[in-house]
Amino acid sequence: MADDFLLDTDDIKRRMDGAIAALKTEFASLRTGRASASMLEPVMVDAYGQKTPINQVGTVNVPEPRMVTINVWDKGLVGKVEKAIRESGLGINPQLNGTIIMLPIPELNEERRKELTKVASQYSEHARVAVRNIRRDGMDQIKKAKADGLSEDDQKFWEAEVQELTDLYIKNVDDALETKQAEIMQV
Template sequence: MNEIHKPYDQKMQKTIEVIMSDFAAVRAGRANAAVLDKITVDYYGSPTPINQVASISSPDPRTLAIQPWDSSILRAIEKAIQTSDLGINPQNDGRVIRLAFPQLTEERRRELTKQVRKYAENGKVAIRNIRRDAVETYKAMKKKAEITEDDLKEYEKEMQDLTERRCKQIDELAAKKEAELMAV
């Protein structure tokens, strides 16, 4: 790959990493601590991710146990989970919060599949925006006579190829996540 594309490729890779973390947060019927990654709890006045104030374990495939290091924030964690879009009611026994993940219904699977497709489409839009920025930069370079017309055409084609590869990668990740959702 041409050196000139490197910063744009790195931005595209970061976009894919964000999509992968979004996909991980979509629960597939199994207990997965990643579903809690986006939920924050008010801890001494600042929003803090749950995994930074508690240990999270999975005693069985359908349950997560959240044990805060400071028991005074147990209620705050419970409230944060209730107000999130997780759709699971936490059970608080005074020391540990348990989340029981129900079996996914067909309707819920379809909703989650739509959510995965939305994340994938947003990712592809972000990738295309990166391509647009790159092409604008290349055109500005051509205008300043830093590169030739032939260079411009070559860079645009290489950037288009890179964009198509990254979009294909997003499609593959989305298809894998959708298959995981429908197979549970």
């Protein structure tokens, strides 16, 4: 029975790709001194009794390199959107103009750049932990198969396979972090 054991490496790859995709989404929310609509993606607004992404309560535009505007569709939500942005930790001070909220993106000073690189490091550590947890799940499947009669050679083969995937994805996380930190520190 255990001789026909086949570890689903495609599932492991898919889950590790998910960890990398989540990391890139988190990185997109870190501002680098240039305006980007994606920097508002993690900000949730308390709208209609539940947490709602900003892009579902208004139109997000980037009219110039250092300005993001949000045209809020419901006048009653303007204050809640403004509050969500202030409390988001993005370090942006919203300015109201009717139902339009303008977000001028200030130049990043050296201290803020260093803080953002630390945040990027934290995001990448979360991604590494996610990849390692997926590795652990794969190793647990192999151990279970070993208990069901998987040969030691097959066990070593599958463990090496899972470790190789893990190393590759950890390197991808490290490369993404290095790129993001260089982008943040660029003046």
